[in-house]
Amino acid sequence: MTQQDAGRVVMVTGASSGIGAATARCLAHAGITVVMCARRLELLEELRMTLPNAATHRCLAVDVTDAAAISDAITTTVAHYQRLDAVICNAGIGITAPIAEMDYHQFQQVLAVNVGGFLHIVRATNPVFKITGSGHYIVISSVVGQHALPYNGGYSASKAALERLCQALRIELRGSGIGLTVIRPGTVATEFFEHRIGPDGERRIAKSNGMSPNVVAQSVLYALERRPRVIYPRLRDRLMSICADIFPSLTDVVLARSITWQQKTGVDEMSSPVDSD
Numbered sequence: 251m252t253q254q255d256a257g258r259v260v261m262v263t264g265a266s267s268g269i270g271a272a273t274a275r276c277l278a279h280a281g282i283t284v285v286m287c288a289r290r291l292e293l294l295e296e297l298r299m300t301l302p303n304a305a306t307h308r309c310l311a312v313d314v315t316d317a318a319a320i321s322d323a324i325t326t327t328v329a330h331y332q333r334l335d336a337v338i339c340n341a342g343i344g345i346t347a348p349i350a351e352m353d354y355h356q357f358q359q360v361l362a363v364n365v366g367g368f369l370h371i372v373r374a375t376n377p378v379f380k381i382t383g384s385g386h387y388i389v390i391s392s393v394v395g396q397h398a399l400p401y402n403g404g405y406s407a408s409k410a411a412l413e414r415l416c417q418a419l420r421i422e423l424r425g426s427g428i429g430l431t432v433i434r435p436g437t438v439a440t441e442f443f444e445h446r447i448g449p450d451g452e453r454r455i456a457k458s459n460g461m462s463p464n465v466v467a468q469s470v471l472y473a474l475e476r477r478p479r480v481i482y483p484r485l486r487d488r489l490m491s492i493c494a495d496i497f498p499s500l501t502d503v504v505l506a507r508s509i510t511w512q513q514k515t516g517v518d519e520m521s522s523p524v525d526s527d
């Protein structure tokens with residue numbers, strides 16, 4: 251634990267699984283007090299009991315699409331700890347569908363969580379950060395916010411929108427003492443792929459190795475200490491992003507070959523590996 255970490259209070263949204271849970275663990279082990287938010291309160295409580303100094307951390311049932319619930323969570327946290335040093339904006343969901351078949355309401359659902367959730371957090375937190383002239387937003391975006399993947403256009407669009415909001419907010423926050431870091435993971439091995447929404451009876455089949463959510467959690471810890479603008483937790487993803495900028499047509503060919511969309515034919519296919527972000 252660094253001197254800086256002692257006494258810090260950090261809120262993590264989407265802490266009930268995957269990257270959020272790994273981040274809560276990582277921060278707690280670094281001596282940081284964690285306020286864990288998600289809809290599944292029982293999972294948060296289970297996680298809290300495994301953390302060092304379990305009694306100091308808090309769990310809050312929050313749906314990030316509910317502006318009032320987020321506002322309550324921020325108020326409760328500040329009232330309880332008398333401080334809030336950072337918010338890890340991590341809660342998110344995916345959607346897989348060919349663009350021409352994507353359900354508009356499902357797309358809106360994704361935007362409500364991935365984009366609307368972030369806006370609600372900023373609206374509720376900024377007044378608190380402004381009072382102290384400090385604070386830090388750490389936003390879990392994705393490599394797909396820079397380059398869309400086929401059959402993931404809806405999700406990619408949500409992360410692209412998130413990225414542009416962050417870009418504007420960073421400029422608006424200049425000189426305020428409030429920081430903003432965007433983290434762009436590639437594929438991470440989490441429940442994310444099971445929770446994705448999309449048309450019934452079909453799924454995208456792709457092969458890819460996901461990194462451990464602990465790698466992203468370490469990036470969050472680094473971001474808290476150093477406040478960089480952007481982090482790619484894995485060098486490979488940074489290099490692929492650069493290649494996609496330089497060779498866009500070649501990138502299209504590679505993606506078209508590596509990610510396909512198949513009609514579901516039976517029970518066996520439900521257990522096929524689907525793990526590309």
Ligand SMILES: NC(=O)c1ccc[n+]([C@@H]2O[C@H](COP(=O)([O-])OP(=O)(O)OC[C@H]3O[C@@H](n4cnc5c(N)ncnc54)[C@H](OP(=O)(O)O)[C@@H]3O)[C@@H](O)[C@H]2O)c1
Binds near residue numbers: 270287463
């Ligand atoms: N896995 C990847 O390959 C990958 C790659 C790049 C970026 N990401 C991003 O990383 C973030 C975390 O994803 P993950 O991979 O850790 O997936 P995950 O294991 O499915 O975790 C998603 C978290 O978001 C929470 N959540 C979902 N909808 C919510 C809502 N309406 N209100 C509050 N919380 C909500 C879930 O908690 P509850 O269900 O309990 O509410 C869960 O804790 C997401 O923003 C995702 O886009 C993931």
